[in-house]
Amino acid sequence: MIKQHFSNSMKNNEPSTFSLEKARLGVLGGSGLYSIDSIEEVKEIHLDTPYGKPSDALRIGKLGKMEVVFLARHGRNHTIQPTDIPYQANIWALRSLGVRWILSPSAVGSLQEQIRPLDMVIPDQFIDRTHQRPLTFFSEGVVAHVTMADPFCPILSKVLAEEAEKIIPEGRQIHRGGTYLAMEGPAFSTRAESELYRSWGCSVIGMTNHTEARLAREAEIAYASLSMATDYDCWNQNHENVTVEMVIENLKANAFIGKKIVAATALKIDQLRPRSAAHSALKSGLLTNKDIVPDLTREKIDIFTSPYWGLFSKS
Template sequence: MEAIRFGIIGGSGLYKMEGLSETREVLLDTPFGKPSDAIVTGLLDGVPVAFLARHGRGHSTLPGDLPYRANIWAMKSLGVDYLISVSAVGSLKEVMAPRHMVLPDQFIDLTRHRAGTFFGDGAVAHVSMAHPVCAALSEVLAESHADCGLPAAALHRGGTYVCIEGPQFSTLAESRLYRSWDASVIGMTNMPEARLAREAEIAYATLALVTDYDCWHEGHDAVTAEIAIANLMHNAANAQNVLRACVRRLAANAPASKAHDALKQALVTPPAAMPEATREKLLPLLRKYR
């Protein structure tokens, strides 16, 4: 199969990629289990793309139960080296209103029960996460938003995404605490996704779709899934257009990314010293270092 460089992970409300032609479903069984769903590959305006519904097309998997390692391993094995993560989030800032989009550049990881690394079993690596988002890919997303003629004020560049375990929404005390940290948005799915993408040397960026103000905001003391999904679906068409414009831009001139060499200075255990079974399990990640 020809390598597919551009991948999209769709979150709540984004279960398929409109405009994808010549589609086929790729069913993979990775060393870390099965991905959330079949990966749908096809052409988007003539450009090969791989799409995965993060929660499954029927939205049947909780954030804490998602097979994050299998999802990223599967994308990497297909050749993906630019990955756009679309995620529903709550806003922690007044200016980031429901139905706006945010391009966060930092994360605070408050998850507790998720496997967050590909390494172990005789293989040690410590990738840098100081800048967890590929700035170059995020810039392409911002330019793509402008390409679509969407209001500039409805896009916010930069900010911190607090990732909680869920599946419950925040308490009022928690929401106020995150605001005191100057965090921007809150969600449940981008960690350890971003960590794993960095270990896999994939340029990763988040397109966050604001659904609500979380419970800190007057009039939003009780966030409901119904409100969140209604706002998300309103934004889904705009998100599809931004993604399509982004893929066109990437195909024309994919930017260099520091993420593509993330393991170069991070591998502590030389591949030759790893147990054979571990090397095989990590082959998509280690291929250029063997």
């Protein structure tokens, strides 16, 4: 087990000379997916970040030749509810370890008849209904605006979908595209809420991906979601209302296949090393003059801004 303070982590990372040839893949495991057994040569790193401690130790290993950093967003024993996930610390920690692509296998409820429980969706849009989440690294004297028109990386999502379609069992389906409704949680929706989201054309409902995707974009990390349906939320009265028991049973089935899809996608990413628009998201997004940004703020965001502002050092 290795422990690192955030300043040491920053010294080991050189964003200004970064190459995708050396980049790592991050995997944010959701409900039911707390590890990936096929990762080899695993070592655990406990990081302190400017935003606190991540959800758990970061497990670094290999899927084939691809270096992977796995993090259980709820903790490996599922002790952190969606609102309380340290989103900023998680994304900062992954970027500090050289992650430039993130796969997010996550449990969701289906909002459409054609997306059946145990189907999987590769969403391409969000609607945000959360209200207690940190949505940016850029505050406390600095402002940045990044584009979120296409919040999931289209290139990474395509690779994920192609690999998923090769693996998913007969009778289950991969749905390419769709809108992910992000709710605060931790309770499931009321029937009225569920019907409202359906009327908006939403495909699935979950509690975590939106916050991660926004912060990942600011961190210049490509992000894609493998949204694994466990239930029909509560709108479909031809099916029983969502229960914890139902969710857990389907979580286990989804996690088994989800791990295989992530492993296959990792091998493909290692071959392609795909460049994403997300990898330069801050290039035209930084609005504040660097010379007036407070030192404490500048130090916290240096890992993201150094390619454009140069490495920060206190005068």
